[in-house]
Each structure stands twice: as C-alpha cells, then as structure tokens.
Amino acid sequence: MPFLSARSALIKNGWRPDALIQRQPVGTAVELLNMGITEVERCTQGVQYCQFHYRKNQECLGITTIGEEAEDLVIDAWNFSCP
Structure with a gap:
C-alpha cells in the first residue's frame, strides 16, 4: 500500500503521528x-527504508517503508510495539 494513502487513512481513523527526535x-x-511528516524516525541511505511511529490512545504502531521519494514510499512492514 502507498505510504501517503495509508497515512491519511490512519490519521482519519484516530492514529496520531508520534514524532521522535531525529538527530x-x-x-x-x-x-x-519538509512535507510536515514529523513522525519519520529515520531513513537509511542506499536501499531506502524509513521508519514511522503513531499512537492511538495507549496503542502504538510502527511502520517501515521502502522507496526513494516520498511519493513512491510503500509499506513494507508494521508492528504494534512502542519505541
């Protein structure tokens, strides 16, 4: 699933970006x-993986994407563990 579409659906369903400090x-x-997507924890270089975190009440959601440009990111994996 494209990340930007999934992000919109998550926010619409009560998940909130959980911004972590990236050094x-x-x-x-x-x-x-720069697009205002503050929940990005980090992105690797080379093979592009990015990590994002969300919260809904006491639940956590972590998402990992692959892709080189923001518009091209697709979800590769997710988990429900808190950072």
Missing part, C-alpha cells in the same frame, strides 16, 4: 520533514 535527517527523511 541528523538525511535523504528522504529531509523531504518528509
């Missing part, structure tokens, strides 16, 4: 932060 954003993380 030195690089690559796609800079683009995402």
Whole structure:
C-alpha cells in the first residue's frame, strides 16, 4: 500500500503521528520533514527504508517503508510495539 494513502487513512481513523527526535535527517527523511511528516524516525541511505511511529490512545504502531521519494514510499512492514 502507498505510504501517503495509508497515512491519511490512519490519521482519519484516530492514529496520531508520534514524532521522535531525529538527530541528523538525511535523504528522504529531509523531504518528509519538509512535507510536515514529523513522525519519520529515520531513513537509511542506499536501499531506502524509513521508519514511522503513531499512537492511538495507549496503542502504538510502527511502520517501515521502502522507496526513494516520498511519493513512491510503500509499506513494507508494521508492528504494534512502542519505541
């Protein structure tokens, strides 16, 4: 599923971005932060993986995406553990 579509659905269903402090954003993380997507924890370089965190009440949701541009990110994995 495309990340930006999933993000819209999550927010519409009560999940809130859980912004974590990122020390030195690089690559796609800079683009995402400039778009106001503050829940990005980090993005790797090379093979692009990005991690995002959300909260709904006491529940946590972590999402990992793959892709090189914000518009191209697709969800690769998710979990319900809190960082």
